[in-house]
Amino acid sequence: MSSTIREAELGASASKVTPLPARAAANTPMPQDHRIARNPGMKLDLGFMESMRNVNRSALERRVASLTKRRSIKADNQAAWLLRAVACMDLTTLNSNDTEERVRRLCAKAINPFRRDIVEGLGIADEKIHPAAVCVYHPFVATAVEAVRGTGIHVAAVSTAFPHGLAPLSTRLQEIEASVKDGADEIDVVIPRGLVFGAKWRELYNEIVSMRAACGDAHLKVILGTGDLATLRNVMLASMVAMMAGADFIKTSTGKESVNATLPVGLAMVRAIRAYFEETGYLIGFKPAGGISTAKASLDWLVLMKEELGRPWLEPDLFRFGASSLLTDIERQLEHHLTGHYSANHRHAMA
Numbered sequence: 001m002s003s004t005i006r007e008a009e010l011g012a013s014a015s016k017v018t019p020l021p022a023r024a025a026a027n028t029p030m031p032q033d034h035r036i037a038r039n040p041g042m043k044l045d046l047g048f049m050e051s052m053r054n055v056n057r058s059a060l061e062r063r064v065a066s067l068t069k070r071r072s073i074k075a076d077n078q079a080a081w082l083l084r085a086v087a088c089m090d091l092t093t094l095n096s097n098d099t100e101e102r103v104r105r106l107c108a109k110a111i112n113p114f115r116r117d118i119v120e121g122l123g124i125a126d127e128k129i130h131p132a133a134v135c136v137y138h139p140f141v142a143t144a145v146e147a148v149r150g151t152g153i154h155v156a157a158v159s160t161a162f163p164h165g166l167a168p169l170s171t172r173l174q175e176i177e178a179s180v181k182d183g184a185d186e187i188d189v190v191i192p193r194g195l196v197f198g199a200k201w202r203e204l205y206n207e208i209v210s211m212r213a214a215c216g217d218a219h220l221k222v223i224l225g226t227g228d229l230a231t232l233r234n235v236m237l238a239s240m241v242a243m244m245a246g247a248d249f250i251k252t253s254t255g256k257e258s259v260n261a262t263l264p265v266g267l268a269m270v271r272a273i274r275a276y277f278e279e280t281g282y283l284i285g286f287k288p289a290g291g292i293s294t295a296k297a298s299l300d301w302l303v304l305m306k307e308e309l310g311r312p313w314l315e316p317d318l319f320r321f322g323a324s325s326l327l328t329d330i331e332r333q334l335e336h337h338l339t340g341h342y343s344a345n346h347r348h349a350m351a
């Protein structure tokens with residue numbers, strides 16, 4: 001399988017650039033060809049947020065059901081989409097028993113994600129397909145940076161008292177600065193969910209603005225902890241505050257809530273991304289994370305992104321999976337693809 005086949009299947013190329021409009025008109029089509037200008041954020045606009053308050057859960061659920069039912073990935077193209085899922089992955093270890101050795105093994109897996117026979121069978125030896133980043137706790141940043149040096153793989157750190165964000169702001173900012181100093185070029189921060197419950201939007205906005213400043217050149221992913229937020233309205237409003245405060249990505253979950261990434265909640269967030277683009281002209285990335293562990297689930301998410309936001313959101317600068325075990329299932333399915341032994345379920349799911 002060649003890159004050409006992959007690109008043809010995924011849709012028009014997103015790699016070449018045209019400048020974004022300074023400010024897009026409402027209902028502007030999402031760009032299909034773009035340069036990622038970093039989101040500078042904007043003033044907290046409570047009036048604009050007010051317009052986002054009405055979220056229709058059943059409409060979102062219907063849309064998700066129709067997208068996943070009528071998915072049009074043909075069997076021959078399954079491998080291409082699965083490789084795209086790998087390229088858009090933050091390969092993660094966030095466990096209480098993480099060690100430097102475990103992080104080195106994770107990095108080795110990121111550098112060589114597939115067994116040699118799979119690489120040769122798919123004809124991708126020259127393509128250097130690997131996860132976009134590894135994602136670790138702060139104490140392991142330096143180890144990960146050393147392990148992936150020269151590979152193009154980013155190092156993301158979950159800083160700010162992950163997973164709950166319940167430490168003084170000064171402590172959380174120091175953790176970001178320490179992660180950046182150790183070489184992390186992506187920082188995944190969590191919001192204190194209580195600020196959402198109390199509708200303390202200004203305080204949440206100010207906190208994220210300080211986090212963005214502490215990141216410097218490192219990209220900022222803001223984790224909302226959507227499973228904790230109780231309503232889709234809260235999810236929409238928190239998404240909007242994070243983007244207004246300068247988030248490069250908004251991310252669903254820590255993987256530690258009782259409910260993690262779900263498609264209807266993800267759809268609400270991508271609609272918020274669309275609304276922010278229409279208001280500002282800036283493109284924000286999206287990272288569903290937590291509980292995404294099957295190849296089939298990864299395809300559902302990719303289809304959602306392509307249908308709702310378009311081709312640029314199949315690129316790692318605008319889309320990531322946060323996942324600890326997804327790569328294992330994708331590898332298994334690619335192996336089955338080569339041997340022609342897809343499980344009946346999987347074949348059905350991908351038909």
Ligand SMILES: O=C[C@H](O)COP(=O)(O)O
Nearest residue numbers: 255289290291322323324
């Ligand atoms: O941010 C990433 C998540 O913590 C990963 O969650 P997972 O272990 O359920 O894949």
